[in-house]
Amino acid sequence: MLYTAGEAAKILGIPASTLRYYDKEGLLPELERSSGGMRMFRDSDFASLRLIQCLKKAGLPLKEIRDFIRLPNDGQKTIDTRLKILSHQKKLLRKKMEELEDMMGMVEYKIWYYETAKRAGTTKVPAGMDETELPVYLRDAYVHLHAVPGKERKDL
Structure with a gap:
């Protein structure tokens, strides 16, 4: 199923402007667009969106979230890097x-x-x-x- 930014935002309980901002900042590299250029969200996008929300609430700057989201594109060799980023954030959250x-x-x-x-x-x-x-x-x-x-x- 496909959702507009407004529909996806309502499901997530955030403003649609937040989703547009995430897209503008490069946090949604796989985001689909309608023929009219509207942002369209798939069911499978919600896991990424929730991860972005979580990392943001956990204190990770958007630039680091963007870098983290792009790491899987470089394959399995980035698993250690991803693990280090999350482990470091966990320590900060614990504190x-x-x-x-x-x-x-x-x-x-x-x-x-x-x-x-x-x-x-x-x-x-x-x-x-x-x-x-x-x-x-x-x-x-x-x-x-x-x-x-x-x-x-x-x-x-």
Whole structure:
């Protein structure tokens, strides 16, 4: 089945202008055109489009995505290169996930802090607690938030 840019964009949940931009940037080298020059997408194009979306969301610049997409044209000798690109991106994503988990922990701690303050009618109650009085799942965030640079910390 063939889809217009608008139809394909609707299926993917993105603007049609994004698909036109991908094409303009050389990310869709095998894209079919109608006799009138309209971009036409096949069912088989959706895997490539989803890969482009994934790599873009994973932080790969469009130029690198374009290079990655073209690698299969050079045959099996590029498998190691493709693997290195994806492995490197995986490491970057893992680091970003750890950073997001740290941020989530701090946000959860502050939510707990203000919920506790709201119940007590004052921020003095949670502010007066030390980490041993906190729920266990919040202690790492508390320690990280209150860490003093240059000072070694002893375990509890």
